[in-house]
Amino acid sequence: MKIYFITGNKNKFAEVKHMLPEIEQLELDLEEIQEFDAHKVIQAKIQEAFKHHKSGDAFIIEDTSLYLDGLNGLPGPLIKWFMQRLKVEGIFDIVEKIGNFGAEAKTIIGYAESPEKIHFFEGSVKGKIVPPSGPTNFGWDPIFKPIGSEKTFQQMAKEEKNVMSMRRIAVEKLKEFLEKS
Amino acid sequence: MKIYFITGNKNKFAEVKHMLPEIEQLELDLEEIQEFDAHKVIQAKIQEAFKHHKSGDAFIIEDTSLYLDGLNGLPGPLIKWFMQRLKVEGIFDIVEKIGNFGAEAKTIIGYAESPEKIHFFEGSVKGKIVPPSGPTNFGWDPIFKPIGSEKTFQQMAKEEKNVMSMRRIAVEKLKEFLEKS
Numbered sequence: 552m553k554i555y556f557i558t559g560n561k562n563k564f565a566e567v568k569h570m571l572p573e574i575e576q577l578e579l580d581l582e583e584i585q586e587f588d589a590h591k592v593i594q595a596k597i598q599e600a601f602k603h604h605k606s607g608d609a610f611i612i613e614d615t616s617l618y619l620d621g622l623n624g625l626p627g628p629l630i631k632w633f634m635q636r637l638k639v640e641g642i643f644d645i646v647e648k649i650g651n652f653g654a655e656a657k658t659i660i661g662y663a664e665s666p667e668k669i670h671f672f673e674g675s676v677k678g679k680i681v682p683p684s685g686p687t688n689f690g691w692d693p694i695f696k697p698i699g700s701e702k703t704f705q706q707m708a709k710e711e712k713n714v715m716s717m718r719r720i721a722v723e724k725l726k727e728f729l730e731k732s
Numbered sequence: 733m734k735i736y737f738i739t740g741n742k743n744k745f746a747e748v749k750h751m752l753p754e755i756e757q758l759e760l761d762l763e764e765i766q767e768f769d770a771h772k773v774i775q776a777k778i779q780e781a782f783k784h785h786k787s788g789d790a791f792i793i794e795d796t797s798l799y800l801d802g803l804n805g806l807p808g809p810l811i812k813w814f815m816q817r818l819k820v821e822g823i824f825d826i827v828e829k830i831g832n833f834g835a836e837a838k839t840i841i842g843y844a845e846s847p848e849k850i851h852f853f854e855g856s857v858k859g860k861i862v863p864p865s866g867p868t869n870f871g872w873d874p875i876f877k878p879i880g881s882e883k884t885f886q887q888m889a890k891e892e893k894n895v896m897s898m899r900r901i902a903v904e905k906l907k908e909f910l911e912k913s
Contacts, residue, residue: 582776583766587813595763622826623817629810632768636804645803648829 552664554729556611557581557600563613566713570722571729574611579603581612589614589628593661594669601666609664611725615718616659617691619680621651630691639683639694646680654680656695656704658721662728670728674720733845735910737792738762738781744794747894751903752910755792760784762793770795770809774842775850782847790845792906796899797840798872800861802832811872820864820875827861835861837876837885839898841906851909855901 555577558564564576581596593612600610618624619642626633633642646652657675676697683693684703692705697715704712713719736758739745745757762777774793781791799805800823807814814823827833838856857878864874865884873886878896885893894900 585764585766585773585810585812587816592766623822625813625817629766629813631766632806632810635768636806641804645826645830648831649826650829 552607552609554609554611555604556613557596558613563615563718566716566718567611567613567722570719571726577604577610583628583631585629587624587627587629589616589657589659590661590671592628593659593671597661597663597669598666601663606665609662612661613718613721614659616657617695618655618657619646619651620653620655621646621649634691639691642691643680643682643694652679652681654678654695656697656717658717660721660725662725670725672721672724672728674717674722674724676715676717676720733788733790735790735792736785737794738777739794744796744899747897747899748792748794748903751900752907758785758791764809764812768805768808768810770797770838770840771842771852773809774840774852778842778844778850779847782844787846790843793842794899794902795840797838798876799836799838800827800832801834801836802827802830815872820872823872824861824863824875833860833862835859835876837878837898839902841902843906843909851906853902853905853909855898855903855905857896857898857901 554574556564556567556574557577557579559578568574581599584595586592593614596612597610616627617630618627655675655677660672661669663669678695678697680694681696684706685693693703696703735755737745737748737755738758738760740759749755762780765776767773774795777793778791795809797808798811799808836856836858841853842850844850859876859878861875862877865887866874874884877884
């Protein structure tokens, strides 16, 4: 059995591969359904992946989203459209006007050996939305500062970010699951 | 050839049927893709509809969305999640804090006799977001007041609303198209 991490993002793949050397990258252009619940987004993608791919293999799908306290959790998995319409500057502006800077960065990983049974693993980091700390071409890293840190994700070295990354927490839970099973 | 308006919303169907008596209602549970561009949402639904239904018939799919100036057009077709997370009170609160009350209500209708060729018809109404004018169980009608009106959509009688409805404008364009073809 091979384990495929379905993603077109090389950086994400490298980050996860570093912790789970057995995985392979698979680029599949899977439609993202319109849902606020990331579990449902992942479930729809995994079910589509099994339609296109022979069984006997396992799939990993990952969703990393930003949840803003001042918007009762929005955008969550809809972050792509907030980034497209508002960019990090616009998101900071709105958060500042609302006056609630609290945020949560959350990674949810779905792992499935068959479309019927998906195992979910979650990692999350609480933080604050701050003015963009630098170049804004790497998602929302420039405006997210984890609680207890003096730096935004964008200002951290890769290793430094990984230590407190919501993705690392989720991948560690998956790794533990795979070792046990 | 039959023309099916695919919707689960009886009120929407009645409103459109009143102008286009030849249409029939079809309830199909079509997945909504995650997109800001309503044309793409409609296109995906129409293509899915043709997979499930015999050819020889035509389909109408309608998207009515609220675009907020202070959020650079968001939520648009993502309005469902804003309503779910924030409700009309929360949307008004955010708009008030941002300090930009401008909004646009837009209906886009897709009409297709085959999945390859979709005709689009659009109607839109500019307005302002105001404090909820009443019961909030009818979408965002209680917070949308068209420019030039003293009433929100929620405060208008049905006939009064239809006169200035973005849906009526779009349906009239479709009607004209059907009469010519």
